[in-house]
Amino acid sequence: MSDETPLRLPSVDPLEATRPHPSTLTPELLAGLLADGDDELVAWVLRDALAERPRAEVYDGLLREAMDLVGERWASGRWTVAEEHLASQTLLRALDAVRPDPGPEGRTGPLAVLAGVAGERHMIGLVCLDHILQESAWTVADLGADVPVDDLARFVARNEVALVALAASDPARGSVVAETAAAVRAARPSTPPLPIIVGGRFTGDPAATSGLDVDRVVGSLVEAEVFARSLAARLA
Numbered sequence: 001m002s003d004e005t006p007l008r009l010p011s012v013d014p015l016e017a018t019r020p021h022p023s024t025l026t027p028e029l030l031a032g033l034l035a036d037g038d039d040e041l042v043a044w045v046l047r048d049a050l051a052e053r054p055r056a057e058v059y060d061g062l063l064r065e066a067m068d069l070v071g072e073r074w075a076s077g078r079w080t081v082a083e084e085h086l087a088s089q090t091l092l093r094a095l096d097a098v099r100p101d102p103g104p105e106g107r108t109g110p111l112a113v114l115a116g117v118a119g120e121r122h123m124i125g126l127v128c129l130d131h132i133l134q135e136s137a138w139t140v141a142d143l144g145a146d147v148p149v150d151d152l153a154r155f156v157a158r159n160e161v162a163l164v165a166l167a168a169s170d171p172a173r174g175s176v177v178a179e180t181a182a183a184v185r186a187a188r189p190s191t192p193p194l195p196i197i198v199g200g201r202f203t204g205d206p207a208a209t210s211g212l213d214v215d216r217v218v219g220s221l222v223e224a225e226v227f228a229r230s231l232a233a234r235l236a
């Protein structure tokens, strides 16, 4: 269990209880709560942050920085894969608790398909993107991690897809990303071509992303949101 700064709990005064305490919202605090497995407190911290700032900024900032800390502590040996796994599971449960709830009438927008490329197990960014797109009224099919190229292509061929978002982490996965993008385009040939964006840590390596036949290499959820909003406006 972690030894981080203790969390300031919500006030017992009903008039104060829902007010966020910005000073408590640090990546260090969140990383500690994640490794403690406390998904309810994590959801509470995230709700506070979401009351102050747009979702994409919270996920690109606080959330990503907290998981960066988890990664650093895992890589340095301070935490084991057990803490990393607990942190990831806790985060996924907390994200589920704070997901947008647009209701059936809010799911009327175009369909976005989200997928980790073959071999890719990092999928928390896709869960975050799912929330961002749902808030902009997209219909989302998040296929999760490690989707085989041919299966993704068949899914795209069978559905009225308006956007494909691929996730990749390891820069060595460049050829898989290229193969996946080509298979997706071939599955639904159109003019203009079906929009494809790529995100994930992989995008931090220009050598890995240069020459990819995709519409946008996206370094953040804020960028992805801007792209998706302008695409939705064009489609409408």
Ligand code: B12
Pocket: 059, 060, 061, 063, 064, 067, 068, 069, 070, 071, 072, 074, 075, 084, 088, 119, 120, 121, 122, 123, 124, 125, 126, 128, 129, 165, 166, 167, 168, 169, 170, 171, 197, 198, 199, 200, 201, 218, 219, 220, 221, 224
């Ligand atoms: C959790 C985690 C795992 C979990 C993933 C669980 C899950 N359900 O996703 C597991 C245990 C599976 C895992 C496995 C591995 N991991 Co790992 N992992 C992490 C960790 C700690 C957090 C990643 C995370 O979820 N971050 C939170 C999200 C919200 O942030 P993000 O991923 O940075 O994404 C942001 C953007 O890129 C964007 N985004 C992300 N995806 C997408 C997709 C789209 C379409 C868009 C638009 C945007 C977008 O949105 C996010 C918010 O800004 C990172 C540490 C780190 N610094 O990233 C290491 C890390 C990425 N892993 C690492 C490694 C080495 C591995 C393994 C190779 C370990 C191993 N020896 O097996 C394997 C690889 C598995 C595989 N085949 O893919 C290294 C990578 C180093 C490198 N040079 O690339 C890191 C950096 C850890 C470290 N410090 O060394 N990992």
